[in-house]
Amino acid sequence: MRQSRAIDVSTGLFVLLGMTAIVFLVTQITNREFSWRDDSYRLSARFENIGGLKAGAPVSMSGVTVGRVESIGYDMDVFKAVVTLRIDARYDQIPNDSDASIFTAGLLGGQYVGITPGNSEDVYRDGDTVEFVQDAIVLEKLISKYLFSQAGKDKATEAPGTQE
């Protein structure tokens, strides 16, 4: 009996340790944030192009994370991507003419949604739609635009693509 009691204790400790490790992995090294009370509100925004934005990406104002991208869908009526933003309830004074843009963090970083505050007296409430949006900048588009404009400039002298 004494022997089996000791085994129970060690087994219990082992299982507890394993569970702690799983909880650590889930909560501490992923971008998932667990809160017991869901005291946040949701905004939606329609973008022409969201680039590489993913659910769970941060929503920031002046670089401070105020929420997360909750889900991304596609609206077949207007042919745009619908991004649902979950904003922390602490930040409930965002003017309702603020705009949402998709930025890239660093050269190789992930994309995030940046909110720039507007001047309106009224504030966003749960379920509102952000009217002013700016799409993700797609690098290929920029490069091709630049290349074609360069090519247009000195078409006479050189063929496009051989620029240095």
Added chain:
Amino acid sequence: MTGLLGEIAANTRSFLARLGALTRFLGQVLWQVPVTLLRPRLVVEQVYNTGALSLVIIMTCGLFVGMVLGLQGHDLLERFGSEEALGTGAALSLLKELGPVVTALLFAGRAGTALASELGLMRATDQLSAMEVMAVDPMRRVVVPRFLGGAIAMPLLTAIFIAVALFGVQLVGVQFLGIDQGSFWSQMRGAVELADVHEGLIKGVTFGIACSLIAVFEGYNAEPTAEGVGRATTRTVVISAVVTLVLDYILTALML
């Protein structure tokens, strides 16, 4: 020439026979699982045997795997000037590959051999037949609790291994080599998704089931001689390692 062909045919035949026997054995074990769960005491003992007793080796190896990953990762990333990505790289490689695979190999070496030799010795000393004579089903009383114990312990060991290894990476990367603590953790959190953790745990569960099954199968079907027990133990390690790596490829291909 015909001799060679005949040998190949015989080998193929015995391989297929063994695979079939293993599948039948899996069916028998799974069939008995609900009954065994009515006596959790037996399973708890085996979780202790396979899990708690493997803890020291798992944690030691995890720490050193993490520290090596910290050194190598730092050396590699320094060439691109992005040492801060060490956290991301280490966390992803540990969660998705190194954690489950290394844990499974250690598990096969530490717990799998113990299971196989114990069962093989029971077979060799006629304990299993004695149980049958006493109308005790050795599958229910001996084999299935050991299988379940291993299958339960392995995912927990995997999680512990990964957590300790991350501590090792952090120790070398942040404390010794001076990567910024804040960017180390925030880059990791930004890049690691819940699905990556799921992938690691799914692999842990699968490898646990496979390694435990192979260990009890080899032990239970060992030849009842000293040599046979030794051979069963060796086969357990070899087959577990090969099956783990093959399953790893299949699971990775399925989940990417």
